[in-house]
Each structure stands twice: as C-alpha cells, then as structure tokens.
Amino acid sequence: MKIALICCQGGHLTQMLSLMEAFENQNVFFITYKNPTTDQLKYRKYRVENIGTNLWRMIKTFFIAFKIIRNEKPNLIVSTGAEIAIPFYIVARILKIKTIYLESWCRVKTKSGTGRMLYHFSNVFLVQWPEMLKKYGKKARYEGAVI
C-alpha cells in the first residue's frame, strides 16, 4: 500500500520516525519542509518551503499538495503535524483519500492550531494523552503514544 507521511522537521519528524515499524513493507514517502535537518532523511521525499503562519505560503502549498497527491495517489496519509499537513488534508478530502492525524505528543493539556482544524478533516483523529480526549470531542481516540 502506498502511504504518504507528512510532518515538519524537529519533534514532529522524530515522532514519525519512532513509528516507522508500523509502515514496514509498505511503499512510503515523506512530505516535509526544506531544512538542514531533513537533508539526511533516508526515505523518498518531497520537500516544501516552510509555511508557518504565512497565509500566502499556505495557499501556494495547497496547489503543490494537489499536484503531489494527484500524481502519487497514496492509499493513506498519516501526519504527526504540524501546519504542513493542512493543505494536504484538504486535498485528501477532495480526492477522497483516507487520513490519520496524530496530535503531537507535546500536547498534554491544550489543542494545537493544526489539531483544531484537522479534527474536522481527518478520518481518524488520535491524541497521545487520555486527558486530551475531552478537549476535542467524540471523534478523538487515544490508542497509545509515540513513547
């Protein structure tokens, strides 16, 4: 099965890498940011410019996302955050591709901006601390954490 793994560098990437055992024998590729720390990532990858809170770059990335997802046609998209996932999850919804969003392990008490939004756009929405279940809602599930 073809799986797209989407995450920013830093903690989001470390969390994704700690889950790679789950994707053994699958055809995976990464979508991440252009950054010195993602140079060494030893998987097939697409790298886009950092979005941050820049709305223009968000819109630009949406078109890039459309191109990548339409060409690759992954069966499933998994993301550990953060905002890089937003345009890709909107495209996935349009193209009816299944998505799993994993709220960051660092979110113990408060929702992330991306989580708030992708709660509505993902097929499966996971949190990593049971305390976060009531912060989100019925759709949120706790199925363990990266540690």
Add this chain to the structure above:
Amino acid sequence: MIFVTVGTHYLGFERLIKKVDEIAGKIDEEVIAQIGSTDYKPKNMAYFTFVEEEKMSELFEKSRIIVTHSGAGTFLRILNYNKPIVVIPRFKKFNEHIDDHQLELAEVFNKKGKAIAVYDIKNLEDALEKTKKIIYKKNIKNKRLITFLKDYIGKMENENMHGSIDSISS
C-alpha cells in the same frame, strides 16, 4: 560532561545558553552546547549550532547530565538514555517559541520524576546539583500505537484486496 541542547527550532534560546555559559565558567566539569538558532555565542564552553543525528546520539551517550529545552523530539530521544534530565521550557514572552506549550511536557515529566523542570532560569544551577542524587530507570517503549496503525493498514489492505477481487469477478 554536561550536554546542553535546544533542538532545531528557528527561534533561539538565549536565556538558557547564557545561563549555562555563566555556570560553565564556574565549574570544572566539561560543558558542550548545541545552541541551534541562538545568536549569543558562548565564551566558557564548547558549542555548535546543528549537527548530524549520529553525532547527537554520541553526545547524549557520553554526557553525565542532559540539559534540554522541552521539545517533544529531543525528549522522545533522550528518554532512551539512562541519564538525568534537566528541562527548561521555552516561553513566548522571551521570544523563544510561538506559544507556551513546552510547559506541558516539562510539567508532566517533572511530576513523573523523569526530569527536573526549571521554570525560572536562576534555579538552573540548583537543578544541576540535584541530578547527582537521582537514579533514572530506562524507558520501555509501549507498542500500542504501532500495533493500532499496523492493524488499521492491515484492514485497509484486506478491503482493497476484496475490492479488486470483486471487480474482477463482476
């Protein structure tokens, strides 16, 4: 050796690096710092901005204490070493992060006894002293999340396979 790391964030962590540099000038123990995007250049300790993953692992392995910002990535990695951890959350008001969420992990691990959290930087020296009395147990990775993802993928594969068999037979 005391190893200090501030992760890969695009904002620096001057409050921590300055304080550690000050402490490094007073103690005999070697201090090495990964300063990331921090502008301040230390005078009393060895430092670098970013380095390959393998080199980071080597430094974590060699250190006696790990002093870190409260980033999820760093935490996730260093819990695998049997080392005392001193954690300092980055705060928005000092322009160290976009919000104060680093406080959340610091509080949790402080409470669990897996790290000593320092919220006011002037308490860092005391925290370093405290680590000498603490013994940490190695963390054992829980496979629940990996199993969940594997099962989910397995189910999707089954559905896809049945889907294609159906389309062949029809």
